[in-house]
Amino acid sequence: MAELNKKIGFIGSGNMGEAFVGALIQSGIFSPSTIYVSDISEERLNMMRGTYGIHTMNNNVRLFSECDIVVLAIKPQQMNQILSQISGQEGYGISDRKLVISIAAGIPIRKIEALLYSPLDDGSRQKLPIIRVMPNTPALVLSGMSGMSANAYVTADEVTMTKTILEAMGKVVEFKEEELDAVTGLSGSGPAYVFYLAESMTQAGINVGLDPNDAAVLTLATLEGAVQLMKARDESPEELRRKVTSPGGTTEAALKVMEENKVRQNIIDAIAAATRRSKELSQ
Ligand SMILES: NC(=O)C1=CN([C@@H]2O[C@H](COP(=O)(O)OP(=O)(O)OC[C@H]3O[C@@H](n4cnc5c(N)ncnc54)[C@H](O)[C@@H]3O)[C@@H](O)[C@H]2O)C=CC1
Numbered sequence: 152m153a154e155l156n157k158k159i160g161f162i163g164s165g166n167m168g169e170a171f172v173g174a175l176i177q178s179g180i181f182s183p184s185t186i187y188v189s190d191i192s193e194e195r196l197n198m199m200r201g202t203y204g205i206h207t208m209n210n211n212v213r214l215f216s217e218c219d220i221v222v223l224a225i226k227p228q229q230m231n232q233i234l235s236q237i238s239g240q241e242g243y244g245i246s247d248r249k250l251v252i253s254i255a256a257g258i259p260i261r262k263i264e265a266l267l268y269s270p271l272d273d274g275s276r277q278k279l280p281i282i283r284v285m286p287n288t289p290a291l292v293l294s295g296m297s298g299m300s301a302n303a304y305v306t307a308d309e310v311t312m313t314k315t316i317l318e319a320m321g322k323v324v325e326f327k328e329e330e331l332d333a334v335t336g337l338s339g340s341g342p343a344y345v346f347y348l349a350e351s352m353t354q355a356g357i358n359v360g361l362d363p364n365d366a367a368v369l370t371l372a373t374l375e376g377a378v379q380l381m382k383a384r385d386e387s388p389e390e391l392r393r394k395v396t397s398p399g400g401t402t403e404a405a406l407k408v409m410e411e412n413k414v415r416q417n418i419i420d421a422i423a424a425a426t427r428r429s430k431e432l433s434q
């Protein structure tokens with residue numbers, strides 16, 4: 152893919168920051184010399200520099216002023232402090248147009264706008280374009296799913312550029328911002344539900360007498376195969392489930408227990424709880 156010829160910077164180089172950096176280099180849309188990360192952890196910075204050959208620093212304000220695109224990849228709880236630190240600096244470079252991309256769960260665009268455009272907002276400052284994104288960790292293996300939503304100052308070119316960045320890590324869909332809490336509950340946290348299922352299936356295999364390694368191999372191959380089948384066939388998960396379920400057979404016995412134990416309702420309730428938590432984080 153053609154290089155974007157921009158400087159991109161990440162505030163926070165944890166799990167997700169690293170997923171972005173790895174994907175951007177692999178896709179060729181940014182070369183390591185155009186990627187910057189800032190973090191408070193020297194260990195993370197050394198690792199990122201050593202592994203990816205990118206620029207590292209422990210100064211968020213400098214990173215913000217030096218880059219054309221800034222990805223906020225810190226925890227939601229750190230957003231206030233970090234953005235206030237950036238916007239509180241005289242001449243911190245907000246007059247230069249730069250695209251701000253936040254991946255923090257539950258932080259609404261209006262909060263980022265309020266933090267970035269103030270307290271020095273005398274009307275002369277440019278209102279920076281801000282895009283809120285909810286990615287997920289399969290981005291680490293370029294199989295991510297991202298939802299995104301842009302504020303009023305984002306141009307069509309900036310939307311296209313953000314999609315190009317997110318497509319380097321997998322799929323991307325645009326949403327209304329109010330839908331992003333639900334996206335967080337479903338696909339943002341979603342990989343954890345699948346890992347939980349994998350843990351449970353492996354434990355179940357051990358409980359019914361299998362060797363732990365064999366149980367893990369069977370679980371992974373079964374999950375992988377089921378996903379491939381859903382992707383390859385024009386059939387709903389429900390239809391595919393019915394084809395596994397012989398009347399009076401083993402699957403029916405298992406699904407009866409799942410229905411009795413309200414597994415489906417529990418999954419629905421769990422995703423609703425994640426969505427509620429995302430909304431709470433926005434307060
Ligand atoms: N992990 C996940 O599955 C997903 C996470 N997110 C969001 O991504 C964001 C980052 O999450 P993770 O990468 O999982 O967290 P993480 O804890 O792995 O990474 C956060 C990084 O920020 C650094 N940091 C802490 N204070 C800092 C400061 N003052 N200045 C600069 N860097 C600082 C930490 O040292 C760490 O390397 C969060 O807002 C989360 O809501 C979004 C989608 C999925």
Ligand SMILES: O=C(O)[C@@H]1CCC=N1
Binds near residue numbers: 256335339340
């Ligand atoms: O658990 C969290 O808050 C983050 C956001 C989505 C996935 N991990």
